[in-house]
Amino acid sequence: MDNKNFNRPESFKNKKQKRYNKNKKYHNGKKRTGTKLKAGSDKKLREVFNRIGIPENNNFKADDFQQEAIDLVPHKDCIVTAPTGAGKTWIAEVAMEKIFKAGGKSWYASPLKALTNTLFTIFANKFGAENVGILTGDRKELPDAPIVIGTTEILRNHLYDAMHEGKDIDTDYVIMDEAHYLGDEDRGVVWEEVLIYLPPRIPVLLLSATIENASEISGWMESIRKKKCSIIKAEKRPVDLYPLFLHPSGTIFPFFEPLNDKNKTPSKKLYKKVQKFISNNKKHSLSRPGGLPPMGHIIKIMEKYKLLPGIFFLKSRADCDFAVELCEKNGLRINEKKRRQIILKLEELQEKHPHIKNHPQIKFVISSGVAAHHSGHLPPWKEAVEELMTHGLLNAVFATTTVAAGVNFPARTVVLSNSDKFNGVEFLPLTPTELHQMTGRAGRRGMDKIGFALILPGKFMKVRQLAKIFAKTADPVTSKIKIDFSMVLNLLLSHTPRQIETLIEKSLASYQIHESGELKKDFRRKLSFLSHCGYIDEKDSLTFDGTWASRLRIDYPLVVAEGFRTEIFPDSPVLLAAIISCFVTDREYKDELLSHRSIPKNLKKEYIKIKKNLGPFFELLKSNKFDAPVLYLTPAVLTYHWAMGVPWEKVADLTEIAEGDMVRLFLRTADNLRHIRNLTEVFPEESSAASEAIDLILREPVITN
Missing domain, CATH: 1.10.3380.30 (Sec63 N-terminal domain-like fold)
Incomplete structure (x- = not known):
């Protein structure tokens, strides 16, 4: 199989393309693709780039916060806050294993169906498929299994039913993943309801990378459940994060002043050359007005300095889709070996999901090793992209910020092109929680010694504002309860x-x-x-x-x-x-x-x-x-x-x-x-x-x- 086997007839492809790309100006042939960049790096980065590589010892050893947590679970209420990739799910697995061996039942609540499906596969492999059930709007398998994973809304509905029937809910332990959803504008009420209705006899474990006011949440839980709620907090990332800045010339600078050798703590002051660039009223941009940066050239620079694979977070679905095409226009090509690997993987995925064969981005995946992943695409396509990225077959994925929550994309570098985010109504500055979720995808535990966040200057990137957000911890969780x-x-x-x-x-x-x-x-x-x-x-x-x-x-x-x-x-x-x-x-x-x-x-x-x-x-x-x-x-x-x-x-x-x-x-x-x-x-x-x-x-x- 080759490229042409995946391409749909041109007359039909044009109809299909419109369903992914709504910004027509990107596709009328007049859009400029940007100038070629000359790769370079600041000398202060030499030591940092020398750290890039795979850790020698991949043997798992529990961190101190993990050990502290498993001494408490599954018998006590507990809130665990730790950076993305630090191993919070492992704590939940240990707790569920203890309950399972004692003949009890566990309920794992997740906010996202994609995350729920991923965890279902992981838990089924660990505990045996016959012992793990899943309950989402789309799937209902083994609802009476000793371990059930499902959406938080379904757990809330089970509590409604139990209260109505005058029964106790049939579980001995509850894990609530992504617990910062407690402060979500639309769905936070469900998390709050679960914690209010859940019988105090059932211990609960809350997991999150981003709860700034964990002590306040713990105090609230203790006030309504009349039992102690312990807090376990880890602040150190499992893989260090180093922010970078790409100058429009193609040279990579440190984003902040380089680390102090004495105490190894990151400076919160912008690097002098970055400061000089943003202070220059005549500063150049990576892209022309209304356009995107030359993504293919940027990826080539990242490849030179071993910063791939990367996740590019862009403002819109249309930007993500056009960025994929732009890579090919910029001359980005993968080698024949990887090309053949991608084709073989796509053939395998096509057996499960025939619809991906006709996807308009197939040819760009095969030629440039890049893909878009956002909510405008079909689930089979998103699953295919996740599979390709997980197997190390893609150079980059262009995504909207929704990918930052819940999907386990392996990447060495995340690339940020804007300092704001569209909330469905308007563009607002990124919050510390959102930035932490995005940068949490950089640096893969067991696969990277260091991860990077590459900042791209442009119309929608307020560099000083982003620097301030980097310096902040996560946002406090505030109640969003509403009566319906x-x-x-x-x-x-x-x-x-x-x-x-x-x-x-x-x-x-x-x-x-x-x-x-x-x-x-x-x-x-x-x-x-x-x-x-x-x-x-x-x-x-x-x-x-x-x-x-x-x-x-x-x-x-x-x-x-x-x-x-x-x-x-x-x-x-x-x-x-x-x-x-x-x-x-x-x-x-x-x-x-x-x-x-x-x-x-x-x-x-x-x-x-x-x-x-x-x-x-x-x-x-x-x-x-x-x-x-x-x-x-x-x-x-x-x-x-x-x-x-x-x-x-x-x-x-x-x-x-x-x-x-x-x-x-x-x-x-x-x-x-x-x-x-x-x-x-x-x-x-x-x-x-x-x-x-x-x-x-x-x-x-x-x-x-």
Whole structure:
């Protein structure tokens, strides 16, 4: 097999390319590719670069913080904060092994499905596949196994069920990975709920690289769980990090003043030549206005000084995709030996994931040894890139900052091109936590003696600002708890309103600001609305409708519940899936771009009926200052055609949205359908249709086998 076997016909490739690259100016042939750089390095780096290499002794020996932790786990509550790659997961493995040998059960909660799948494979190899289960929205395998790994939301749902049934949750130990998610704007509430509801008899281990206020979190946990919570903190990275600066001439400088030989501590002062460069009003840039730096030339410089492999963190998906093409335009080529290795690996991966054969970046992977990895790509492609990088077959991966959390990419160097990050609404300066997560990917334990962060000057790189962020520790975790209708309905299954207010008083928010009045006020507002809509009675207990509606643990449970109460949902699996997809969107769609020929008449009829019948309830929500979804037609059209069995490429060509976004739409739709499937006793026909619809949606490449 060679390059051409992976390339799709040109007439089709152009259609496919648009789904990855939305910035058309990068692809009109007029975009300049930058000037060639002359490789050079500052003499102060000679000693640093001499340290590059593979450690001689790869035999594992527990660090002091690891030994301290395993003396406590799994019998005590514990927070472990240590840099990325320091070996926090090993502590969890030791704890689970102790529980396993004693005949107990462990629950490992992870925020990311990709991380969950990776850890599932690791734990299955260690403890035996028959002893490890996995629970995510997409996978449910061996849920009663002695070791279960799953998403934090599912653990929270198990706690809801246990409280409702008056039972104790069936586990003896809980590990919460990436515990800084406790402060996440959207999902932090779930972490907080788990720690509030988890019975004190069950010890909990929190793992994170970035919790600055661990003592405050520990104090909160001790206040609600009435038992000691130990803190184990390691600050030293397993592999030293050395920040570098690439001058537009092609010369690499130290970013900070070189290390002091006496105490070996990094200086927090910018290197004099970097300072001189940024103080020069006529300073040159690595790229022309509106363009990217000459990535291929930069990689060649990195190769000369043995700084590869690298992860380039760029501002946008379009930048990542164009950077891949730019490498080839800059003349970056890999040797024949590596080229053959990549082709063989791709052939192997193609057997598992046929969709990657036609990926538009295949030819660049084979010719230049580079790839893009971001949320706009299909899961099979991202898995392929991860495999290639893990096996040392790629020079570089161009990624958005989402890769920094959870994916174990091996790299010697991370390359930073901007000092800010897009949060979905606007660009904000990188936080210390985000920077630590990104630089945590530099330097591979057991593979590198030293790791690097290479800073690229440019329009979006504020060098002094980045230097200040480097000098800071992680951000403090602050509560992001919020009261939603699903939480209220589920707590009312097992608690009175007064008892729920007591739970609210246990929140991290109440501990941090010593006041829970606003949360209680919001709870009472939602309680009053539920009463007005007939979901709770005059005694503040759930009505029949309130009880089954509590099973809808989704973004808009009341909206979907109203659809059932007014009997407007279709019982056709395809139509039900399409309509439900309207309620899961987290983005805007341009329905006017849909071709009229792509909109089935039966779907349009159902869509109009749904909007008309739910309109009054939407107005009721808004008049009470509650959110109501915007019902777009585009997701319904895409879901309809996919559920009807239309080939992936044809469905993707109906829209301008990226394939990765389309996958997330279908996955979230399937997750909503699972909750509808749980309503068997109340709505048997719709439940059956939802079950069938899930099977229609969850097939390659939405899920990978």
